[in-house]
Amino acid sequence: MAASTKSSTDEFIKGLWKENPVFVQVLGMCPALAVSNSARNALAMGLATAFVLVMSNMVVSSLRRFIPKEVRIATYILVIATFVTLVDYVIQAISLDLYKALGAFISLIVVNCLILGRAEAFASKNTVVRSTLDGLGMGIGFAFALFSIGAVREIFGSGSLFGMQLFHDRFQDWVVMILPSGGFFTLAAWLLLFNWVKQRKLRGEDAGALALSEEAAR
Amino acid sequence: MNQESLWSIFINASLVNNFVLAYFLGICPFLGVSAKLGTATRMGGAVTFVMLVSSVCAFGIQALLVAIDAPYLKLISFIAVIASTVQLVEMFIKKFSPALFRALGIFLPLITTNCAILGLALFQTNKGYSFVQCIVYALGAGAGFTLALVLMAGLREKLELAEVPDVTRGTAMALMLAGLLSVAFMGFGGLGG
Amino acid sequence: MSHAIEAARPAQTSAWQMYRAMVGVGVVCGLLIVGVFQATLPIIERNKAEALRSAIFHVLPHATTSTTFRLDESGGFSAVEGDSAKGQLVYAGYDDEHALVGLAVEAQGMGYQDVIRLIYGYSFADEAIIGIQVLDSKETPGLGDKIENDTDFLANFERLDVALGEDSMALANAIVPVRHGEKTHPWEVDGITGATISSKAIAKILDGSAQYWVPRIQRNLEALQGGE
Numbered sequence: 085m086a087a088s089t090k091s092s093t094d095e096f097i098k099g100l101w102k103e104n105p106v107f108v109q110v111l112g113m114c115p116a117l118a119v120s121n122s123a124r125n126a127l128a129m130g131l132a133t134a135f136v137l138v139m140s141n142m143v144v145s146s147l148r149r150f151i152p153k154e155v156r157i158a159t160y161i162l163v164i165a166t167f168v169t170l171v172d173y174v175i176q177a178i179s180l181d182l183y184k185a186l187g188a189f190i191s192l193i194v195v196n197c198l199i200l201g202r203a204e205a206f207a208s209k210n211t212v213v214r215s216t217l218d219g220l221g222m223g224i225g226f227a228f229a230l231f232s233i234g235a236v237r238e239i240f241g242s243g244s245l246f247g248m249q250l251f252h253d254r255f256q257d258w259v260v261m262i263l264p265s266g267g268f269f270t271l272a273a274w275l276l277l278f279n280w281v282k283q284r285k286l287r288g289e290d291a292g293a294l295a296l297s298e299e300a301a302r
Numbered sequence: 303m304n305q306e307s308l309w310s311i312f313i314n315a316s317l318v319n320n321f322v323l324a325y326f327l328g329i330c331p332f333l334g335v336s337a338k339l340g341t342a343t344r345m346g347g348a349v350t351f352v353m354l355v356s357s358v359c360a361f362g363i364q365a366l367l368v369a370i371d372a373p374y375l376k377l378i379s380f381i382a383v384i385a386s387t388v389q390l391v392e393m394f395i396k397k398f399s400p401a402l403f404r405a406l407g408i409f410l411p412l413i414t415t416n417c418a419i420l421g422l423a424l425f426q427t428n429k430g431y432s433f434v435q436c437i438v439y440a441l442g443a444g445a446g447f448t449l450a451l452v453l454m455a456g457l458r459e460k461l462e463l464a465e466v467p468d469v470t471r472g473t474a475m476a477l478m479l480a481g482l483l484s485v486a487f488m489g490f491g492g493l494g495g
Numbered sequence: 496m497s498h499a500i501e502a503a504r505p506a507q508t509s510a511w512q513m514y515r516a517m518v519g520v521g522v523v524c525g526l527l528i529v530g531v532f533q534a535t536l537p538i539i540e541r542n543k544a545e546a547l548r549s550a551i552f553h554v555l556p557h558a559t560t561s562t563t564f565r566l567d568e569s570g571g572f573s574a575v576e577g578d579s580a581k582g583q584l585v586y587a588g589y590d591d592e593h594a595l596v597g598l599a600v601e602a603q604g605m606g607y608q609d610v611i612r613l614i615y616g617y618s619f620a621d622e623a624i625i626g627i628q629v630l631d632s633k634e635t636p637g638l639g640d641k642i643e644n645d646t647d648f649l650a651n652f653e654r655l656d657v658a659l660g661e662d663s664m665a666l667a668n669a670i671v672p673v674r675h676g677e678k679t680h681p682w683e684v685d686g687i688t689g690a691t692i693s694s695k696a697i698a699k700i701l702d703g704s705a706q707y708w709v710p711r712i713q714r715n716l717e718a719l720q721g722g723e
């Protein structure tokens with residue numbers, strides 16, 4: 085892929101929706117499902133990943149002329165692993181509670197195909213500014229996707245959001261939502277929703293195109 | 303040190319806390335490779351082998367890091383070892399079974415980013431397993447991963463031919479299947495404990 | 496400089512360039528990691544110590560200060576300083592008058608889903624466990640995790656008898672789990688309906704730990720009382 089020709093804002097926006105890492109590209113699934121059983125955990129994980137993504141994009145992009153292509157993957161992984169280790173210790177220092185909840189998945193950010201993928205596909209071929217924006221967009225898109233999964237799971241599985249009780253005491257928690265299966269089901273539901281919206285749009289466009297061509301034929 | 307019996311470790315890793323269905327590790331290959339039964343079994347085998355080798359290496363590295371008191375190098379050394387192991391396995395398979403190499407295609411290098419392998423190394427370190435316990439843990443995890451993959455492949459192959467709503471085709475369907483499998487595996491809870 | 500390299504770059508990258516890149520990046524990464532590690536280490540140690548302290552005071556009510564003791568090879572206890580001591584440790588809790596309230600001991604074992612880690616408080620005066628706190632558990636949410644919060648279950652541990660037998664080598668009565676509502680003796684643990692395995696696990700963990708520690712602790716009562 086050659087250097088991007090989009091405008092800077094486009095670089096940023098595409099990661100949020102059109103090329104959303106979780107919902108569209110279906111990357112980085114493991115953390116999306118594993119730590120999203122509460123909104124707080126999901127958001128923390130999303131932001132941690134976003135941080136690593138932005139930093140690694142920045143570094144890879146600034147070093148792109150310096151790293152020979154034979155060793156590029158190894159170097160990228162080295163850089164990513166460094167930032168992940170950093171995030172690991174910083175989270176431990178900020179909140180032991182959060183660290184226990186996220187557990188080994190912080191370290192597993194290093195194998196998130198999203199980060200290596202962006203480094204290889206984008207940061208190695210674009211300027212630092214563009215790469216940073218790309219990282220920011222993808223990172224925020226990822227965090228947003230994780231948050232939406234986590235929020236749904238927490239609302240139905242614990243009757244709360246960020247720990248604040250939402251429903252009456254008699255609300256029966258949908259425990260399945262907090263369990264691993266709940267993660268699978270919630271993500272499947274979101275994907276279903278997006279597929280449905282996309283299909284409606286396509287059908288709408290088809291109908292519109294059909295109408296236009298009928299008009300032209302007349 | 304850890305008191306768990308070997309049998310309980312194996313059962314735990316393969317069934318009770320299945321790496322894919324309970325820990326969400328290895329989802330990318332799980333969704334990507336599980337469409338065909340043949341590829342699924344081969345992938346499972348390759349992953350189990352890489353897990354075994356990485357587990358042994360991780361045990362050694364952890365011992366070394368404790369000796370030199372550099373715990374912060376854990377992640378980097380683990381991922382370096384895993385990447386090298388996959389590279390070696392790739393060369394090995396290419397030389398001795400070109401057919402298998404072609405069949406696995408792109409998936410082999412993708413094992414490097416398979417969270418299941420790194421997850422295995424990290425979990426066994428956190429639990430403080432002895433050498434033998436590590437090996438059993440790796441075998442159990444690999445077996446569980448293969449089992450999940452094979453089950454999924456079988457189900458998906460059947461569903462390819464069924465009539466399902468268009469919106470569900472693809473990843474959404476695979477995820478719902480995975481969710482159901484995950485609930486089913488919860489039935490193993492308490493086994494071996 | 497980078498442009499000159501670009502223009503003159505041969506078709507095959509030289510080994511020197513590869514080493515330079517990898518080693519260069521490696522060194523910078525290494526420095527970064529070590530720097531952050533050293534910077535966060537004191538904070539992390541402090542957090543861990545605080546968490547442990549709050550757990551100790553939770554299972555030893557009325558305790559206000561605590562001293563850590565390590566079990567020696569000889570079977571005696573010696574006080575240890577610092578927050579990150581290694582070895583087999585117990586935590587003595589003292590009240591405002593420096594009288595020994597009890598001892599807090601960590602224990603762990605297999606639960607239903609995964610390993611459960613807990614800390615419990617032992618009182619000499621009552622020869623009983625006077626409180627537990629689950630530190631780490633991955634039990635099923637809504638079912639097994641009731642072991643952490645269910646008031647009826649936790650009431651088991653307000654005075655769980657762990658008196659020593661005649662020979663002072665083992666407990667007079669092992670801690671046994673019983674079905675919910677069937678508790679008749681002070682050394683039984685009333686289970687939680689619907690979380691049988693998790694409740695049994697707690698009983699098993701406590702029994703294993705108490706069988707090991709109580710004889711040793713009782714033999715060294717004076718040493719433990721003297722700490723500050």
